[in-house]
Amino acid sequence: MFAVRAALAERYQAMADVGAGCGPRQGEVFGPAEDAIDVDGRTLHVVRQIKHVEGHPVFALPKGGKTRDVPLPDYVAESLRAHMDAFKPVEITLPWDTPEGPKVSFLLIFTAEQGGMVWRSNFNGKEWKPALAAAGLIPEAVDENGKYESAREHGMHALRHFYASALLDAGENIKAVSEYMGHADPGLTLRVYSHPMPDSRERARRAIDSVFQRIFGEDHGPQTAQ
Template sequence: MAGHIQDRWYKTVTDAEGTSKRVKTDRYGLGMRYRARYVAPDGNERSKSFPDKQKRLAEAWLTQLAADMTRGQYVDPSAGKVTFQQFATKWLASQTTDVSTITAMELRFRLHVFPHIGSRSLNAFQPSHIRGWARALKDSGIAPSYQRVIFANVSAVFGAAVDDGRIPRNPCRARSVKAPKLDPRKLKPWTRERVIAVRGGLPEKYRTTADVAAGCGLRQGEIFGLAVDEIDFLGGIVHVVRQVKLVGSHLLFAPPKGGKLRDVPLPDTVSYVLAEHITRHPPIEVTLPWKAPNGPPVTATLLFYSRERKALNRNYFNMYLWKPALVSAGVIPKRLPGERFSESREHGMHALRHYYASVLLDAGENIKALAEYLGHADPGFTLRTYTHLMPNSQDRARKAIDEAFGTDAEDDGDSGEATAA
């Protein structure tokens, strides 16, 4: 790398006799004295100014740049002058994931990120800035799991900036920066009595949604998108192939979460109530765009739909059907006139999915199978979420050994040696 230090306060001149001497320039005493100049890998000249008495610092800066270029780690200092908000906005626009995921990320950035760190240039970030923002996020009172999602989104933006050569490293991955910790509280599944009570609080037309959630483990959107031809009554299988999503104010069909299509066992009890539901409330054809508001139209014969014979909107269902059912079951208090329902995030329809998982684990189902039924891509996630609900391993071990040796031990007077062997 060709680089040199320019002294803008002095210049060297040669007189008529060929003698060189240093004289003050017109800029003497004004602004930064030294300008470190170099040619970047793209062939363009770059420079950085340093104050008086900082020539050694300028030389060290050039030396570091030369080393970075040799290692292939050079980052153009001017590339990181764009603000976090500017870069994140372009990054969001380039994402190829589904529309609802992008919309959710945009909302997180707008509410919890841009007001705090959006105006700072990428190359001006230090780990301390991320620590301060993470602390503000924690103090805001939002759920730890949601904090982790927001933090991961921000880290992804910085990761993209590193990949694009705008900054040398991701400040979210500094050793002194800690990602938000998950709430240590363990998930507590509903009891059978509560499931029955909440189901009974739903309008008759929608009670079967609770049966499908608690009996098959489907997500809310998957239940809303369930079509009659995806129920195999003879084979005892539910084919989960779509969900109803809400993107802004638009309802649309989309693949299940993570694009993971799956088959779920259909218990006889759920099969019976589904058949009865179909008799009382015949399925109807509903057409929605596929995956995006401007996507191609797709038609499905849905089992559950609104009074207007449209796909169910989660906002309407949760506010006007689900929460009143929680009130009737005594899960949350009654809403006072003019006020909102109490916060009930842990008592959303997802609670029926947790109940489903707890019942299967208690019956001895293995984690891999449960993960498949729930549509989890990673069985490790299933294990971390529900491991405390698994039957006690010590109890199982004692029972297994007792069953293996118990009868023989009673018949053999020297049972101590037999079990010790």
């Protein structure tokens, strides 16, 4: 994840921090405005996304029609502050929910180099996948049209997987993780995102050792106690 972040253009690196540090979906990463960040409350308000309906971008509620509040880590808050100092939020106007919906405007935190909204297809093909290739995670070869291989596992969703896996590995409550990710069913979170992280085995050993040591003492085994 950190290698991919480093390979992204500077204006998109904070997007990786938000994705990996707060777990929103890609459309939700593209959609936050200034009012989404509550630094004092250390909270990210996930209240909208940019989605595409019949090829047209629109603002809409997050998937499932539910907004949510997600803990905002200090590192991500600082990354967002630095990003907004370097790249000022831009007012973007789009229809709400459908191409025929009423026009609404928000000062978006993340915008493209030309100053407009970040288009998913452009970002994936010209920013995200080249960063994956630079990090050595996918082949650098492209087809005759200059496109990378299409694969679901090569998408920005990997940042969301990083977030959920890291929280679960750290012992966070599955119900809380599910809430932060906007899942209706905690079982889905556990099935899709839970897998052993590289340090999990050692942490498991230390956790059990600590219990035994409290009972039997630091220098005495269970045989001595018996």
